[in-house]
Amino acid sequence: MSQxxxxxxxxxxxxxxxxxxxxxxxxxxxxxxxxxxxxxxVVFDSAYCNSPLCSPSRAVFMSGQLPSRSGVYDNAAEFRADIPTWAHYLRRAGYRTVLSGKMHFCGPDQLHGFEERLTTDIYPADYGWTPDWDHPQERPSWYHNMSSVTDAGLCVRTNQLDFDDEVVFAAERALYEHVRSPDKRPFCMVASLTHPHDPYAITQDYWDLYRDEEIPLPRHVVPVEELDPHSQRLRHVCDMDKAEITDQHIRNARHAYFGAISYVDANVGKLLKALEATGLDKETIILFTGDHGEMLGERGLWYKMSWFEGSARVPLIISAPQLYRPHRVAASVSLVDILPTLVDMAEPGAAAELAGIDGASLVPHCREEGGHDEVRGEYLAEGAVAPLLMLRRGDFKFVYSPADPDQLYDLAADPAELTNLAAEPAHAEIVAAFRKEIETRWNLAAIDADVRASQRRRRVVDDALNSGKATSWDFQPFRDASKQYMRNTIDLDDLEAMARYPRVRP
Structure with missing residues (x-):
């Protein structure tokens, strides 16, 4: 890279x-x-989220802090303005920080270090989606149900298509504006799409990329009575037991989901083309990732919210062939590692000085110089009745909650997680070591109390703020029309020359 x-x-x-x-x-x-x-x-073959739900996962991605540290427990928990994000660190290091699309920030601060935000968010910024651990049997009416599956199929337009089309257009435009701008700072831009999130609906052109008969059904469906307690709670929270789901419903949902992935891919192509057309590709690291996974009917489950691989795994690719040789990384890493990674990329060695974070830089992995092999996860939202923790190290994944039986899976021998080894005498020492680690690292009683207290406070505040005149926290994008297109504040020839790329004259 020249810069x-x-x-x-x-x-x-x-x-x-x-x-x-x-x-x-x-x-x-x-x-x-x-x-x-x-x-x-560099492809990370074992990358995870640290909380399998949108807002807490994205807060981890931004802050490098697990939910129990940041307080972003669920999709309606405030992301405090005093928590440094990688956008703060990079902006302080001389970067122009730009966000186009979804980040699901809850609370009054809708920037969290971003200098520019180009679109609003698709999801609300208020406390309306606060879970209630005090009443676990009461299913929240605002949460997922199975209509996404039963109504899956073709569409002409959806909320998601409106949003993502705007996100990518704004990001493309910002890349073109950056290369024409007198601002010579490096940029860190996020283009964050909401696809392929349910509801499972896609347009004809992407639907037609796949034939109905080639759509596979889930490989493993576990009988409801054999599911672990958390999975059974998720079925209740998402109203899965009240819907009759046919094989055709499942195929339609998967068909649309695969089409949505191809839609995402086409938009990735638009951004890559903009980088190449402007010459920015030679100076740009590209990081591709997601916030969590999707069960898509595996085990009889849908959506996310569990620590099974379909829900917890995320894609993670870091593409910078001018810096890192293409290769694959087998070690387990996670989104909590993104903040120190970006800080390290912006200012080599600076990540070592960071305090109050729970992740580690991925740059050693990118450079093939070793690196860590550990994931810690916390789920503190819908469907849980107590903290639900996950540790992944080596071949093993351990899932623990005070409310539920332990779960231990050997993912090398059992990638589908069909055999829980936690109660087997041959694995007693491994379970004991994981339990000891959890006792050392987490104060579960304190976390449980903090989560419940936060939920109670937010329900009071939400009730109050919805009485009388409501003031929204949702981000309102603004573009100054006085500086767009043809305006008399700049000579016409100069304006046209400035807006054209490549430049035809100084």
């Missing part, structure tokens, strides 16, 4: 399970642009 600090483009998607990408061996799905990134980049 001293690289540009960074982060492309983030929503609810994309890596098991359905050709990058990870699912060749049915057509995603040539994502595949191209993988062929030129």
């Amino acid at each position: 001293s600090k690289p540009n960074i483009l982060i492309i983030m998607v929503d609810q994309l399970a890596p098991a359905f990408l050709p990058v990870h061996g699912f060749d049915l799905v057509k995603a040539p642009n994502i595949m191209g990134l993988a062929e030129r980049g």
Whole structure:
């Protein structure tokens, strides 16, 4: 790279399970642009979210802090303005920080270090979606139900298409504006799409990329009575037991989901084309990832909210062939590692000085100089009745909650997680070691009390703020029309010359 600090483009998607990408061996799905990134980049084959739900996962991604540290427990928990994010660190290091699309910030601060935000968010910023651990049997009416599956299929337009079309257009335009701008700072831009998140609906052109008869049904469906307690609670929270789901419903949902992945891929292609057309590709690191996965009917479950692989795994590719040799990383890493990674990329060595974070830089992995092999996760939202923790190290994944039986899976021998080894005498020492680690690292009673107290406070505040005149926290994008297109504040020839790229004259 010719400039001293690289540009960074982060492309983030929503609810994309890596098991359905050709990058990870699912060749049915057509995603040539994502595949191209993988062929030129570092592919993390065992990357996880740290909380399998949108807002807490994204807060981890931004802050490098687990939910119990940041307080972002669920989709309606405030992300405090005094928590430094990588956008703060990079902006302080001389970067122009830009967000186009979804980040699901809850609370009055809708920037969290971003200098510019180009679109509003698709999800609300208030406390209306606060869970209630005090009344676990009361299903929240605002939460997922199975209509996304029973209504799956073709569409002409959806909320998601409106949103993502705007996100990508704004991001493309910002890239063109950056290269024409007198601002010579490096940029870190996020283009964050909401696809392939449910509801499962896609347009004819992407639907027609797949034939109905080639859509596979889930490989493993566990009888309801054999599910673990948390999975049974998720079925209640999402009203799964009240809906009759046919094989055709499942095929329609998967068909639309695969089409949505191809839609995402086409938009990745638009951003890559803009980088190439402007010459910015030579100076830009591209990071492709997601916030959590999608069960898509596996085990009889849908959506996310559990620590099973379909829900917890995320795609993660870092493409910078001018810096890192393309290769694959087998070690387990997670979104909590993104903040120190970006800080390290912007200012080599600076990540070592960070305090109050729970992640570690991925740059050693990118440079093939070793790196960590550990994931810690916390789920503190809908469907849980107590903290639900996950540890992944080596071949093993351990899931623990004071409310439920332990779960231990050997993912090398049992990638589908069909055999819980936690109660087997042969694995007693491993379980004991994981339990000891949890006792040392977490104060579960304190976390439980904090989560419940936060939920109670937010319900009071939400009730109050919805009485009388409501004031929204949702981000309102603004563009200054006085500085767009043809205006008399600049000579016409100069204006046209400034707006044209490449420049035809000084």
